[in-house]
Amino acid sequence: MPTTKISIFSALLTLFVISGCSSSTQVTVDTQFPSVVSKPQGVNAAVVFSDEFKSYIATPSSKTTIDLGKAQTSLLSNAFRGLFRELEFVSSKDDVTFKDALVITPSVQEVQVSTPSDTYLNVYEVWIKYNLDIETTSGDQVDSWFMPAYGKTPDSFMLSKTNAIEEAAIIALRDAGAKLLLDFYRIPSIYNWMVVEQKLEEQK
């Protein structure tokens, strides 16, 4: 009888250890992002945050999920406020009320994660590849802008995998905000649209 108990205990212990080795990582990015320091241009925009975008959960690998929806909505809302004079956030293009404005629909194309075991570097890295579909309120396509963002942890030492991926994802999201503010008005098609619509003169 004691032998049976020991065998069951050993089997349970082995199962526990093996299951521990192959555990999945579920990361929820939950943080507050700072307001941007930027003077908006004389352009109005409606930003379409679809329900799918607002609740987006990335699966960069079969064992890793990153809940980005809430954080990316908060970050991009902040960043867009630094770009446009007047702004509305809607859930669908049908809800846009502006007449003379840009309609921007962000979406996530891909999220990639690399860990120290993949790269032999002492950092965790996260890439988030966004796409901004930019139209006018009359439905004319202005551009479809690919916007990659990157973040890495300063050091993986003493960080759990979950915390490290969350930290790298936060840095990647902040990078997305930086890229948006830095490059949005440098997109040639946006600049041309502003020239045609005389938006450059309005801001002077």
Place this chain on the structure above:
Amino acid sequence: MNKLVSLCAVILLSGCGATTTIDEYRPTNNVMEINSEQSVVILGRRDAGHYDTDREFIDCVASKMKGADIAVLPERQFVDSIYPWFEPRTAPKGLKRLTRLMQDPEIKDQVERQGIRYLVWLDGSTETSGQGGSISCAIGPGGGGCFGFAQWEKSSIYEAIVWDLTDLTEKGRLRVDSAGTSYLIGVVAPIPLLTPVKNDACNSLGTQLKEFFSVDQAE
């Protein structure tokens, strides 16, 4: 026998000291004045591909500066207050870019409102190399223990660049290079003899950096 053990201990412990070199460059020998209403921000460079200047080191240098009654604004607070202009992608790498940033009235206003006079950029990392030896530990019904010997080398190389936000000039550069070997000896219990390479680099850099500044308490 006791003398031999003592000699070995002395040799090993003396081997645990780090060798630290500091190079300093300043355009003039004038001290940098800072009054009680002004502050310094110590920022880490984060644009290198394979390393980030770690926050622990930045906090360590900041704590050395605070010890000299110099007001140090936390890195995160500054970076957030001026978001997104000091992110890895957007942070100015040279004075030309800094000058352009400071021409933006909103950015200038944020800097002035917080009384930031100097920016200190820290760039570098601590690397481990030259690992050798082996140590093995075992445990059995009668007890356990470790036997063997392992050693590794660490080197910390950091550079500090000081920018004055009032006249947008570079006030000086410091480079610290610290190296040392650590040992782990397994004689039943594992005995670590660690060389505090990064700590030495931080102490040396912090002390030298303090001497750059002259705190004017009168204002």
